[in-house]
Amino acid sequence: MGRMTSFPTVRSAEALEQGNTLAPRFDANGLIAAVATHAETGEVLVLAWMNAEALGKTLETGEAHYFSRSRNELWHKGATSGQVQVIEELRVDCDQDAVWLKVWPQGDGGACHTGARSCFYRVVEGGKLVRK
């Protein structure tokens, strides 16, 4: 698919919500939110962003691709770290402005650049962050 990846646009709420056409609604920056959970444990691993190319590559390869907002480029998760995320299932939400990936983390099983298994390694308790 490469850079030419495109998806159809669906305008009717009925078709968007009840239809069988994948018609992701990218925002003004061309991005859609993507949440990845561990296929077995259900733990939320990472919340990231996809542009049309990243979503296309994810569907084409079966491995999670995101769009790095900080580097402004396509990001094949794990290409450097080995923490490739193999897709078990990909879902879209009702109005198709978010996707949910159930993934199998490869490499050391981590997902976060800090070395943590999940990016969500801190809980808010009493207004402060507690690692747990």
Add this chain to the structure above:
Amino acid sequence: MGRMTSFPTVRSAEALEQGNTLAPRFDANGLIAAVATHAETGEVLVLAWMNAEALGKTLETGEAHYFSRSRNELWHKGATSGQVQVIEELRVDCDQDAVWLKVWPQGDGGACHTGARSCFYRVVEGGKLVRK
């Protein structure tokens, strides 16, 4: 807290990622992504947005508040539908630009305005959407 809700700003990556200060990084529109999962089953229920007021109200009341981008207003989830989401736990990610809520859905247990239990009721299979 009301409209005056504010959070500190932390600029160092070290403090942001490893510190105990809740310093959410709202985007240019003043929003942060929030993913809610079912506290018991782990199912992803909804991916929505919070502004500082919504995050403040969520922490203050123990019930999920979002910011509705379509209505451009604070949205106390369930205030109309009864599908209040009682917070079991609230986490932030490494760079504090996303939050993960583990919630107990009230009312009829649903989360989606379509009547579905989760907004993510369709899987992408062979390029098409399949309800399951």
